Amino acid sequence: MIRRMARTVLWGVVAKKHAILERLYELGVFHATPKEDPSNVFLERVRHLRTRVLHLLEALRWDGWKSLTEAFVENVRYNLAREPRQMLDEIERSLERIDFRLNRVRENMRGLEDDFQALRRANAILSYARTFLEREHLVRGEVAIWSLEREGCHRVVSRINGEIALLPRGHERPSFRHHVFELKEGTSFLVTSASPEIVNRLETEILENRGTRWTLPQAFTELPLLEAAAEIKRYLRGIPAQMREYRNELLNLSSQWGINLAAVYVLLNERLELLLMETATTENADYFSLEGWVPEDSLEHTLTILKEDFGDSVLMRWRSPDTSKDGVVPTALRNRPLFKPFELFLKLLRLPHYNAYDPSPMIGIFFPFFAGCMVGDVGYGILMLWLGWHLKQKKSELLHDIGIIILFISFWSIFWGLMYGEIFGDLGHRLLHMKPLWVDRAHAVPPVMFFSIALGGAHVVLGLLIGMIQGIKRKKHHLWMERAGSLLFIFALIGGLVVLRTGLPPKFFTAPVLLLVFALIFMIWGNGVGGIAESLGAVGNIISYVRIAAIGLSSAILAMVAGTFVDTFGVSVLGLFMALAIHLLNFVLALGGSSLHSARLHYVEFMGKFYETGTLEYKPFAKGVRGRYRSEEVFS
Amino acid sequence: MTDKAIIALAAAIAVAVPALATAYAQARIGSAGAETVAEKPETAGTIIVLEAIPETMVILGFVVAIMLIMGM
Numbered sequence: 193m194i195r196r197m198a199r200t201v202l203w204g205v206v207a208k209k210h211a212i213l214e215r216l217y218e219l220g221v222f223h224a225t226p227k228e229d230p231s232n233v234f235l236e237r238v239r240h241l242r243t244r245v246l247h248l249l250e251a252l253r254w255d256g257w258k259s260l261t262e263a264f265v266e267n268v269r270y271n272l273a274r275e276p277r278q279m280l281d282e283i284e285r286s287l288e289r290i291d292f293r294l295n296r297v298r299e300n301m302r303g304l305e306d307d308f309q310a311l312r313r314a315n316a317i318l319s320y321a322r323t324f325l326e327r328e329h330l331v332r333g334e335v336a337i338w339s340l341e342r343e344g345c346h347r348v349v350s351r352i353n354g355e356i357a358l359l360p361r362g363h364e365r366p367s368f369r370h371h372v373f374e375l376k377e378g379t380s381f382l383v384t385s386a387s388p389e390i391v392n393r394l395e396t397e398i399l400e401n402r403g404t405r406w407t408l409p410q411a412f413t414e415l416p417l418l419e420a421a422a423e424i425k426r427y428l429r430g431i432p433a434q435m436r437e438y439r440n441e442l443l444n445l446s447s448q449w450g451i452n453l454a455a456v457y458v459l460l461n462e463r464l465e466l467l468l469m470e471t472a473t474t475e476n477a478d479y480f481s482l483e484g485w486v487p488e489d490s491l492e493h494t495l496t497i498l499k500e501d502f503g504d505s506v507l508m509r510w511r512s513p514d515t516s517k518d519g520v521v522p523t524a525l526r527n528r529p530l531f532k533p534f535e536l537f538l539k540l541l542r543l544p545h546y547n548a549y550d551p552s553p554m555i556g557i558f559f560p561f562f563a564g565c566m567v568g569d570v571g572y573g574i575l576m577l578w579l580g581w582h583l584k585q586k587k588s589e590l591l592h593d594i595g596i597i598i599l600f601i602s603f604w605s606i607f608w609g610l611m612y613g614e615i616f617g618d619l620g621h622r623l624l625h626m627k628p629l630w631v632d633r634a635h636a637v638p639p640v641m642f643f644s645i646a647l648g649g650a651h652v653v654l655g656l657l658i659g660m661i662q663g664i665k666r667k668k669h670h671l672w673m674e675r676a677g678s679l680l681f682i683f684a685l686i687g688g689l690v691v692l693r694t695g696l697p698p699k700f701f702t703a704p705v706l707l708l709v710f711a712l713i714f715m716i717w718g719n720g721v722g723g724i725a726e727s728l729g730a731v732g733n734i735i736s737y738v739r740i741a742a743i744g745l746s747s748a749i750l751a752m753v754a755g756t757f758v759d760t761f762g763v764s765v766l767g768l769f770m771a772l773a774i775h776l777l778n779f780v781l782a783l784g785g786s787s788l789h790s791a792r793l794h795y796v797e798f799m800g801k802f803y804e805t806g807t808l809e810y811k812p813f814a815k816g817v818r819g820r821y822r823s824e825e826v827f828s
Numbered sequence: 829m830t831d832k833a834i835i836a837l838a839a840a841i842a843v844a845v846p847a848l849a850t851a852y853a854q855a856r857i858g859s860a861g862a863e864t865v866a867e868k869p870e871t872a873g874t875i876i877v878l879e880a881i882p883e884t885m886v887i888l889g890f891v892v893a894i895m896l897i898m899g900m
Contacts, residue, residue: 540873637894732884739887792880 194550195524195810196488198510202498203481205505213469213482215501217462220814221494223522224484226468235467237280242460244287245453251294252442254450260458268455276463283456290449297445301438308431310409311424316375317406318421321383324371325418328385335385335417340403342380345372348397349382352390366390381406462815469813485522485810486510513546521546524810531556533593537791545806547666549658551799558651558798559790560597564604565647566743566786568633569751571616572779573605579783601786612744616775617751633741634748640741648737648797652730653682655801662802673718675801678727680711685731733797739789747785750778839893846889853882 200222204212216222230236273279318325321337328335340348349370356365366387374380382403386394395405407413412420473482486494491510498506513521523543525535527550534556544550567573576598583595613621613628620626633640656675663672687704690696715723754774761767861875 736884738891742890795877
């Protein structure tokens with residue numbers, strides 16, 4: 193159900209404003225809309241610091257939110273200055289210190305990474321050139337490495353060789369030897385060894401071909417190429433250890449500062465929310481007022497606490513919401529523990545409008561029923577029971593809720609498994625001679641199909657009824673008339689089918705025809721021609737429930753297929769492995785498919801008849817310790 | 829071709845054609861949905877619903893196929 197809200201105004205003495213707001217914040221029931229004020233320097237400073245803390249936590253790669261306890265936060269609060277501005281100064285100074293140390297480590301890591309890349313490339317180049325360099329080292333020629341395009345290499349070599357060949361006979365010919373290679377990345381290199389008299393000519397030719405001289409990385413420029421190659425190799429071997437050292441330093445910083453920063457984040461967040469709460473207040477000379485929403489069931493408790501703490505310094509008045517004056521009323525859901533997990537389906541869309549109907553209990557009844565009907569296998573039901581129980585024990589609220597939903601599905605799966613006589617497909621029949629209590633769905637499709645349609649009819653009629661009641665309550669004539677028209681149309685169709693199938697005399701058609709006439713009147717009155725289309729859509733919606741039978745049938749047949757592998761291969765390793773693999777696949781498909789299709793039947797066929805999404809969710813100023821500490825919320 | 833074979837072929841077509849159409853529609857909705865969820869994760873619920881909508885075509889095809897096979 194949707195919690196009733198009260199429009200609440202709180203007046204308080206200005207001198208006790210901070211104390212009153214802090215108490216309200218601790219109570220966590222007051223929903224108010226803060227006013228954006230960019231000129232509020234203090235608030236902007238807190239916001240900026242909070243962002244900075246988050247960035248630092250991200251840079252430190254700290255993700256230990258689960259280890260952060262309320263006691264630790266209180267301890268950090270105790271150690272910080274009481275006066276807010278002093279506290280911010282203190283935090284800012286600490287952040288600067290951490291920033292400095294962190295930047296130093298990160299710069300070192302970046303530098304090492306750059307060195308590593310440059311040296312790895314130099315090592316590759318020198319490895320390709322090594323044999324040539326060693327040979328030339330013995331000859332003692334003037335050796336250089338050039339980077340230029342492959343075609344350029346060949347042009348330079350043929351030009352220089354050509355020029356040497358053209359020298360007159362008897363003239364001492366200069367020496368020129370070369371080696372061309374290409375790195376994996378596609379860059380070509382030319383290694384040359386030339387006599388001093390042609391070195392300049394060679395350089396000019398290479399430059400003309402858009403080549404450049406390759407030089408060793410900075411720290412090695414003084415060394416000869418071969419020595420540099422050995423030195424670079426040695427240096428490269430040492431880099432991983434150095435990188436590990438920097439990583440350990442980062443890890444130490446993270447473990448030293450991470451949790452403290454997280455606590456500071458929580459405190460800043462608290463401060464920010466209090467400041468935002470302050471912006472929602474209106475202040476006069478002696479008193480301030482705060483206007484907002486408090487759930488009706490929390491009013492008395494809130495007032496009692498405030499009166500106990502502040503006596504006559506605080507005054508609280510409330511009234512029922514009036515949408516014409518108050519605008520949008522925030523929505524909050526409150527359901528019995530049994531149905532609470534099913535609120536998840538509404539959160540996946542958006543919470544309903546304040547005056548709308550909360551279908552969580554209905555989803556809680558029908559969702560597991562439909563999903564269980566699709567799965568319909570005692571064996572799979574027991575596996576789901578185990579999975580649901582396991583998830584239910586999890587601390588995460590989401591996993592806990594999913595666990596409870598799976599538990600509900602498992603009960604109905606076992607029930608329908610007995611009805612269809614299925615334990616891991618036909619294994620129950622093979623081993624225990626199990627008989628279906630109702631029907632063997634793998635061999636008799638129509639009964640399950642008609643049952644699904646009947647189920648769909650009941651579900652859609654329920655949705656239409658809720659829609660009609662909502663329309664009447666909210667005085668939306670077109671809505672309730674259209675829904676009433678659709679209902680009458682469905683009843684007329686059912687009536688007509690009953691007369692046809694049972695072979696009743698034609699006079700019995702009068703009632704369905706009359707219903708059809710009334711249906712048409714309501715539909716056209718309610719929503720014109722669009723109303724007729726809507727009603728036809730409702731019939732389509734009912735047929736859509738055949739998926740319960742269709743998916744169930746495919747699941748049952750797949751489970752039987754798993755059994756046939758044992759027939760084919762015998763009780764062998766291969767046969768059992770194939771059977772288990774098919775069952776595992778079928779189990780995953782059954783759980784995923786049944787949940788998805790059951791959800792779809794609710795979202796489209798059922799809730800489409802009445803569900804109205806709201807625009808404002810009830811979000812009081814509150815401490816919310818657990819939720820606030822979760823990393824996914826913090827970093828989102 | 830025997831009557832039984834024609835009915836079987838008709839039932840197969842009744843499921844196959846909507847299945848292809850559904851697959852095409854779901855592929856288009858799915859790719860657009862993935863982009864939407866990447867930009868706005870809060871739309872995940874709506875996208876799941878939209879993704880499941882075209883499946884009604886196959887369900888209707890299945891009903892027709894069953895009606896053909898059962899001779900209804």
